[in-house]
Amino acid sequence: MFPMLRQILRAGLISEPAPIADDALRATTERLSMALRKQLGRALVIRHVDAGSCNGCELEIHALSNPYYNLEALGIKFAASPRHADLLLVTGPVAANMEVALKRAYDATPEPKLVVAVGDCGCTGGIFGESYACRGKIANVIPVDVAIPGCPPTPLQLIQGILAAIAPACDEASISGESDKAEKER
Amino acid sequence: MQFLDQAIEFKLLADHATLTYATRVGERDLLAFCSAAHRAERRLVALWGSDERDRDAKHGYALHAAFDLAEGLCCLTLPLSTDAPEFPDLALIFPAAERMQRALRDLCGITAQDGDQRPWLRHANWPADHYPLRRDTPDLRFASANEDYPFVRVEGDGVHEVAVGPIHAGIIEPGHFRFSVMGENVLRLEERLGWKHKGIERRFVGMNLADGARLAGRVCGDSTVAYAWAYCQGAEAIGGTLPPPRARWLRALLLERERVTNHLGDLGYLGNDVALSFGLAQFSRLREDWLRLNAQLFGHRLLFDRVVPGGVAVDLTAEGTLAIIEQCQAVAGEVRRLKKIYDEHAGLQDRFLSTGRVTPQLAKRLGVIGLAGRASAQSWDLRCNHPAEPYDQLAVQMAIERNGDVAARALVRFAEIAESLRLVQSIVTGLPPGAVRGEVHSAPGGRGFGWIEGWRGDVLVALETGVDGKIRRCHCHDPSWQNWPALEHAAIDNIVPDFPLINKSFNLAYAGQDL
Numbered sequence: 001m002f003p004m005l006r007q008i009l010r011a012g013l014i015s016e017p018a019p020i021a022d023d024a025l026r027a028t029t030e031r032l033s034m035a036l037r038k039q040l041g042r043a044l045v046i047r048h049v050d051a052g053s054c055n056g057c058e059l060e061i062h063a064l065s066n067p068y069y070n071l072e073a074l075g076i077k078f079a080a081s082p083r084h085a086d087l088l089l090v091t092g093p094v095a096a097n098m099e100v101a102l103k104r105a106y107d108a109t110p111e112p113k114l115v116v117a118v119g120d121c122g123c124t125g126g127i128f129g130e131s132y133a134c135r136g137k138i139a140n141v142i143p144v145d146v147a148i149p150g151c152p153p154t155p156l157q158l159i160q161g162i163l164a165a166i167a168p169a170c171d172e173a174s175i176s177g178e179s180d181k182a183e184k185e186r
Numbered sequence: 187m188q189f190l191d192q193a194i195e196f197k198l199l200a201d202h203a204t205l206t207y208a209t210r211v212g213e214r215d216l217l218a219f220c221s222a223a224h225r226a227e228r229r230l231v232a233l234w235g236s237d238e239r240d241r242d243a244k245h246g247y248a249l250h251a252a253f254d255l256a257e258g259l260c261c262l263t264l265p266l267s268t269d270a271p272e273f274p275d276l277a278l279i280f281p282a283a284e285r286m287q288r289a290l291r292d293l294c295g296i297t298a299q300d301g302d303q304r305p306w307l308r309h310a311n312w313p314a315d316h317y318p319l320r321r322d323t324p325d326l327r328f329a330s331a332n333e334d335y336p337f338v339r340v341e342g343d344g345v346h347e348v349a350v351g352p353i354h355a356g357i358i359e360p361g362h363f364r365f366s367v368m369g370e371n372v373l374r375l376e377e378r379l380g381w382k383h384k385g386i387e388r389r390f391v392g393m394n395l396a397d398g399a400r401l402a403g404r405v406c407g408d409s410t411v412a413y414a415w416a417y418c419q420g421a422e423a424i425g426g427t428l429p430p431p432r433a434r435w436l437r438a439l440l441l442e443r444e445r446v447t448n449h450l451g452d453l454g455y456l457g458n459d460v461a462l463s464f465g466l467a468q469f470s471r472l473r474e475d476w477l478r479l480n481a482q483l484f485g486h487r488l489l490f491d492r493v494v495p496g497g498v499a500v501d502l503t504a505e506g507t508l509a510i511i512e513q514c515q516a517v518a519g520e521v522r523r524l525k526k527i528y529d530e531h532a533g534l535q536d537r538f539l540s541t542g543r544v545t546p547q548l549a550k551r552l553g554v555i556g557l558a559g560r561a562s563a564q565s566w567d568l569r570c571n572h573p574a575e576p577y578d579q580l581a582v583q584m585a586i587e588r589n590g591d592v593a594a595r596a597l598v599r600f601a602e603i604a605e606s607l608r609l610v611q612s613i614v615t616g617l618p619p620g621a622v623r624g625e626v627h628s629a630p631g632g633r634g635f636g637w638i639e640g641w642r643g644d645v646l647v648a649l650e651t652g653v654d655g656k657i658r659r660c661h662c663h664d665p666s667w668q669n670w671p672a673l674e675h676a677a678i679d680n681i682v683p684d685f686p687l688i689n690k691s692f693n694l695a696y697a698g699q700d701l
Contacts, residue, residue, distance in 0.1 A: 052360075054407035055696070056410070058358070060487070066467070095381060095384050096328070098352065098382065132318055132325070133311070133318070154481075
């Protein structure tokens with residue numbers, strides 16, 4: 001026990017402040033209102049789906065949970081089932097063999113839901129493209145809200161993209177304005 | 187040149203980093219050679235096929251088998267008839283051949299006469315007679331279908347099945363595991379892989395050698411240096427230009443850094459899988475430090491595209507050398523401390539010891555290689571058995587354990603981290619001066635092999651160019667082909683909740699074998 005505590009003390013607190021959202025990564029069509037996205041931002045649950053990546057993006061998604069990036073401190077955590085998720089974090093070009101599984105994971109995720117496509121392959125199909133075995137980018141198979149390029153994107157870019165999906169980069173007033181508008185529409 | 191007392195004449199291929207021999211054989215000679223290799227306790231490295239109808243109308247297909255012999259890498263090519271491309275089932279001699287044969291049929295339409303005939307990479311998402319690696323197969327798209335795969339059923343009172351995947355519970359690649367269980371005990375595990383098949387080998391066809399390196403580096407992201415290096419060895423053999431010495435040393439530096447990255451990650455997750463999240467936090471911190479220095483010195487955290495045909499795309503400065511040595515010493519101290527904590531943690535050891543055992547006898551029979559093999563007393567490590575520069579000057583110490591359980595695979599990782607940290611320091615201090623990159627010009631009708639000990643095991647790339655000097659065929663072989671079947675055995679008689687731990691202790695590639 002004591003060696004462990006000593007090691008924890010020696011390492012100290014190393015978590016770094018989160019980067020701000022990168023709104024440029026948002027896909028042009030916004031599927032969720034700002035008010036809803038604001039809600040999700042307080043406790044976001046992510047389900048990761050690898051639709052055919054090279055495993056490079058997964059390595060960087062793993063890094064989000066290390067003490068430096070400490071994603072859970074932002075109220076964001078990974079779940080084991082799409083039924084518990086608000087956001088699908090999808091990597092890879094979509095392999096034909098994964099198409100059915102990806103669609104089912106999307107259908108199993110309760111509304112309102114967000115999809116973030118990760119990596120050059122997820123954004124465009126990347127080096128693998130489209131073929132008998134490959135459907136190309138994620139948006140060819142399910143709707144995508146945010147696309148984070150990079151091969152693979154760094155953990156900071158991943159956080160910027162995930163935050164862009166949920167927390168609008170604008171002030172409280174415009175958020176409540178938006179939410180009033182949404183109320184009226186209802 | 188002849189091997190294993192077989193009257194088969196091999197030709198030494200020029201410009202290969204590891205001694206590499208090749209020949210063409212008939213069916214009877216191939217079988218005799220396989221048996222002799224098996225008797226001599228050598229191993230099958232890879233099995234693949236190709237369409238040669240444009241070169242030979244009568245024998246329009248070929249089967250290629252590569253073996254690890256004491257003398258080097260040996261590749262035998264068996265020409266097959268155009269009308270009925272069939273060959274004898276090699277899985278009877280080398281069990282690891284079975285899935286490679288199934289994949290071979292899916293991709294090239296070349297069939298083993300016996301053995302398991304179920305498709306492996308094809309999941310009913312393209313027609314059975316659409317063979318993507320045949321030269322005349324058009325570039326078509328097909329609708330996805332839901333496959334009904336005939337898993338082997340276990341009969342009996344109280345036996346039930348647990349289906350897991352393709353999407354797994356964590357941040358992991360997709361694969362399907364079908365457990366037949368009685369209570370909590372696993373009676374049988376059957377793997378169904380191929381979910382990530384992206385048609386990489388067809389994608390290679392027609393690429394030029396430089397572009398191919400980028401694709402090879404993306405076959406399996408956690409082993410990008412190993413794949414890119416193996417590919418570049420093949421390309422350089424075709425071009426007839428060996429990279430300058432400094433480039434070879436820098437490649438080894440990158441490869442050892444990749445090994446440490448993955449081992450640090452795995453040791454953290456092994457702790458996490460037995461509820462010691464302290465281990466994950468500590469090891470993932472070290473891993474992040476390691477990756478950040480990669481980014482700072484080499485411009486990419488995971489070292490994608492740093493190994494290029496002709497050499498490397500990066501160089502090391504004097505400050506970089508100092509930073510690396512300083513970091514190696516710091517990490518060595520931290521890992522030593524963490525190992526002591528793991529060693530003395532009763533709860534962790536209780537879960538690690540005797541879990542997911544692959545005995546040395548079983549490992550030998552299945553042909554388990556790489557890290558998992560070394561944890562079951564299988565002494566295969568190219569850096570020791572066939573050391574190419576710079577490994578021939580570094581006297582790599584092979585890590586060997588005998589117990590074959592999760593604990594043994596963790597111990598091999600600890601030992602390999604320590605050894606790689608030593609190697610990294612030796613490399614940066616012994617780095618020869620000079621250029622880091624030479625020119626590689628493709629040659630028509632060339633053939634080259636690359637063979638590198640990645641962190642998981644040995645990666646083989648077999649590359650061929652066509653008359654236009656572009657890629658005609660590029661086969662990438664991942665060590666996971668040999669080791670996935672061992673995981674099925676390791677799970678037997680363990681409880682289902684221990685499976686994630688056992689699986690993690692192997693940490694085999696999905697992308698690398700699905701291609």
